[in-house]
Amino acid sequence: MKTLIKNAQLFYQGQLTPADLLVENGKFTEIAEEISTDDVNVIDAKQQLVAPGLIDVHVHFREPGQVHKETIKTGTLASAHGGFTTVGAMPNVIPVPDDPEKFQKQLDLNKKNSLINTLQYAPVTKDETSDELVDIEALDKLGAFAFSNDGHGIMNAQSMFEAMERIAAINSHLAAHVEDKNLFNHGVINFGSASQRLGLPGIQQVAETSQLARDLILAKETGVHYHVCHISTKDSVDLIRMAKDAGINVTCEVSPHHLLLNDGNILKDDANFKMNPPLRSQKDQMALLDALEDGTIDMIATDHAPHAKEEKNQGFEKSAFGITGIETSFPLMYTRLVKTGMISLERLIDLMAVKPAKLFGLKDVGTIGLNQQADFTMIDLNQEYTINEADFLSKGTNSPFIGQSVFGKVMGTYVNGKAVYTSNHEG
Incomplete structure (x- = not known):
């Protein structure tokens, strides 16, 4: 028909x-x-x-291992509810699909339960937390969309350098959660006025920017497509802008919550405002909006991170990081950015469909065209x-x-x- x-x-x-x-x-x-x-x-x-089906290169569907939070079926139905037809699923499930057998099982599970196009990230290192690289070439041949240890910064510079070399050699993509855990200091909120007002341990911005600076130098040396996940600070914007001007093959994404909120919006100990990276200062928020307008930021990605109610109702110190976002992303961006005249509708679709497909080399999606x-x-x-x-x-x-x-x-x-x-x- x-x-x-x-x-x-x-x-x-x-x-x-x-x-x-x-x-x-x-x-x-x-x-x-x-x-x-x-x-x-x-x-x-x-x-x-x-519009072309929206594309989100950064989601968490929790299956297998944490299906009380989300399943592939509920996650992809939520994605469709938000207008998304293609997503990139992060590998922080249990077990981490860090060898060919486990990765194939994850692909089979996605195929069985997805209502939309679910592309699967492979981890960069074993269990996402070690220094030992996965078999990058084997996972690529199986169909890895890209490689990421999202949720964890890659601490060992030698491991990151070797990963970049090997990922560049197969013309794939490395999506980095930039976080130096040694500078994270068990923080739960941005270090600043809100953390001091609420008496909560703060996360210093250098936990993000110091590792980003290291990685940009390594990306310059290796030529890999280095994609920065959920940037959150003015310094990160400045570093990425300089790297692009220097010809480094870097792209980046921003999440709706970092564009629309800052730590001044946190009026009480409410963990629905707890995410990683955290909401930063108003100055950082304004820098992100400026970078969205001038093209430094390449795309919008939700970092959709669903949790059960009991995991988010224990205040900042005991609750899990992350918010759900794929069902609210387009209407929030349209209402707050397009209807206010900050960007055009065409630019929003570019950020949420065209650019993700183009920059990650996805075929037949992200645009509408004959055949x-x-x-x-x-x-x-x-x-x-x-x-x-x-x-x-x-x-x-x-x-x-x-x-x-x-x-x-x-x-x-x-x-x-x-x-x-x-x-x-x-x-």
């Missing part, structure tokens, strides 16, 4: 344009101002935005609603944005032309 999407406000070739789209056998087969055809299932977009895989999302930009934890499809409801009013409701998400989520029923 063919599917005809009528009356779309289509993001196509970098611009918004009125159009109809015809989908057949999971691909876009015709895109025109008006399409008429028989024997077709018609979806009236009603002038709503039809491409029909992955797309339909969004009512004019519909205002309140973020409500009862509406979350993720198992995690640990979000500091609950109760906020936003625009941009996802009405439907489609993978290979098939609905995986619609606003009136689950896919």
Whole structure:
């Protein structure tokens, strides 16, 4: 059966344009101002935005090992609810898929339970915490999307250097959680006015920036595609900007919470504001927004990190790091950045679909085009609603944005032309 999407406000070739789209056998087969055809299932977009399926290169789905927090099925359904059709799943599951047998099992589990395209990161080192490198070449051949020890900084410079050399040799990508644990000092919140006001141990910014500076030098030497996860400080922005100017093959992402919040928003000991890296100062937040506008920041990624309620209701010192974010990312970014005039809608789609696909070498996703895989999302930009934890499809409801009013409701998400989520029923 063919599917005809009528009356779309289509993001196509970098611009918004009125159009109809015809989908057949999971691909876009015709895109025109008006399409008429028989024997077709018609979806009236009603002038709503039809955009390429969003891409998030940084999510945590918790399966296997911690399915009380999230499963691949609930995580991918939540992703579809947020308008995402492709995600990169981090390897901090139990067990860590750090050898070919465990990695293949993870791939099989993803394939069995995913409602969308779930790409799998491989770890850089054994168990993500050792200095011993995994068999990078073998995991790449199995289908590793990229390599990351997310959740842990790579402490040994020799291990990082060798990993970069080997990852560069196979033309893959290294996504780094930059954190020197020796400078972390058991902190739970940014070191600053909020930590002092609440009497909580603070995390110094140099825990992030010192390791970033080291890695940028190593990336220059090796030529690897070095991607910096969830940058959070002005100094990190400055370092990345200088590295790009010097021709280093570096990209970076920022998370919605670091763009929209700072540690001044933490008014009490509420662990829904606890994440790693932590919310920084207002100066850091403003630097991130500036870097988003000037192109230093390449993409937005959620760092979707669901936890059970009992793991987030014990205050900053005892609760887990991380917030859920994939269901709220687009509406928050659209409401706070686009509707305020800070960036254009086209730029937001570039940050959340086009650039992630381009910079990570993903084929057939991130854009809408003839004979491409029909992955797309339909969004009512004019519909205002309140973020409500009862509406979350993720198992995690640990979000500091609950109760906020936003625009941009996802009405439907489609993978290979098939609905995986619609606003009136689950896919």
